[in-house]
Amino acid sequence: MTQKVAVLGTGKIGEALLSGMLRAGWAPENLLVTTRRPERAAELRERYGVETVTNPDAAKRADTLILACKPQDMGKLLEELAPHVTTDRLIISAAAGITTSFIEDRLAEGTPVIRVMPNTPVLVDEGMSVISAGSHATPAALTHAEEIFGAVGKTLHVPESQQDACTALSGSGPAYFFYLVEAMTDAGILLGLPRDKAHDLIVQAAIGAAVMLRDSGEHPVKLRENVTSPAGTTINAIRELENHGVRAALLSALEAARDRSRELAAG
Numbered sequence: 001m002t003q004k005v006a007v008l009g010t011g012k013i014g015e016a017l018l019s020g021m022l023r024a025g026w027a028p029e030n031l032l033v034t035t036r037r038p039e040r041a042a043e044l045r046e047r048y049g050v051e052t053v054t055n056p057d058a059a060k061r062a063d064t065l066i067l068a069c070k071p072q073d074m075g076k077l078l079e080e081l082a083p084h085v086t087t088d089r090l091i092i093s094a095a096a097g098i099t100t101s102f103i104e105d106r107l108a109e110g111t112p113v114i115r116v117m118p119n120t121p122v123l124v125d126e127g128m129s130v131i132s133a134g135s136h137a138t139p140a141a142l143t144h145a146e147e148i149f150g151a152v153g154k155t156l157h158v159p160e161s162q163q164d165a166c167t168a169l170s171g172s173g174p175a176y177f178f179y180l181v182e183a184m185t186d187a188g189i190l191l192g193l194p195r196d197k198a199h200d201l202i203v204q205a206a207i208g209a210a211v212m213l214r215d216s217g218e219h220p221v222k223l224r225e226n227v228t229s230p231a232g233t234t235i236n237a238i239r240e241l242e243n244h245g246v247r248a249a250l251l252s253a254l255e256a257a258r259d260r261s262r263e264l265a266a267g
């Protein structure tokens with residue numbers, strides 16, 4: 001039997017996943033989506049040729065339900081789904097903070113639940129999706145989750161106790177790099193470069209650095225040392241970064257993101 005997958009709460013990350021699954025070869029007729037607003041449903045139908053349905057219909061018709069609403073909307077969504085979700089359905093939640101037990105407690109006893117934290121680079125098939133099994137998720141269910149998320153990037157299994165930390169590093173991670181690029185582009189303006197040139201220079205530096213980090217096999221410290229010439233330019237910049245506590249700021253920032261993920265679980 002062909003597996004049907006429904007994305008429930010198709011906003012930014014839900015749409016990113018949907019588009020990735022279609023790129024990876026999923027047939028539109030095997031995908032269902034749900035939205036809160038009818039105009040959003042129309043947009044998705046037109047853009048992707050997928051069927052839009054209600055949440056109860058998604059629960060009745062799809063084998064796998066990917067819950068992609070905000071953590072704050074999860075309780076209400078589960079209330080709506082509970083009467084219709086049978087234990088042969090697989091529930092995958094992409095919501096920050098929401099634990100598998102939060103979901104299990106609101107659905108029929110024995111329903112398999114998997115928690116996944118993806119990130120927006122799934123849009124370009126360079127995502128990272130961090131996967132944890134709930135109490136009733138079988139190895140086959142985990143393999144299915146890996147197939148879905150592995151089509152749009154890498155996957156990593158972690159114990160659920162590490163999910164809030166992974167959310168801070170990986171789920172939110174791309175935002176920190178976008179923020180750095182934005183700030184460094186402003187620095188280019190300060191130094192008198194036109195914005196488009198500053199942007200191109202910083203983006204290419206980021207891409208080059210990312211590929212080296214991934215492919216060179218060298219530690220980041222070594223890669224940075226290779227750029228940092230004695231009495232040169234880079235060390236002057238590094239001194240300013242250290243003076244302004246950028247390393248400490250990053251430690252605090254990621255800790256704050258981790259703590260917020262924990263808070264979201266509490267509602």
Ligand SMILES: NC(=O)C1=CN([C@@H]2O[C@H](COP(=O)(O)OP(=O)(O)OC[C@H]3O[C@@H](n4cnc5c(N)ncnc54)[C@H](OP(=O)(O)O)[C@@H]3O)[C@@H](O)[C@H]2O)C=CC1
Nearest residue numbers: 009010011012013035036068069070071073094095096118
């Ligand atoms: N954005 C990211 O980078 C990442 C987000 N996540 C997680 O993904 C989830 C969604 O985040 P994001 O995509 O950014 O948020 P969005 O607000 O873009 O998407 C959530 C969508 O869910 C819809 N929705 C809410 N309640 C219902 C409901 N009962 N039925 C149907 N649709 C509903 C909302 O509709 P409406 O538009 O009408 O409000 C909205 O379109 C969050 O839990 C977040 O933690 C995980 C990893 C990365």
Ligand SMILES: O=C(O)[C@@H]1CCC=N1
Nearest residue numbers: 096167170171172173
């Ligand atoms: O900011 C957020 O809460 C979501 C979760 C990870 C990335 N975006």
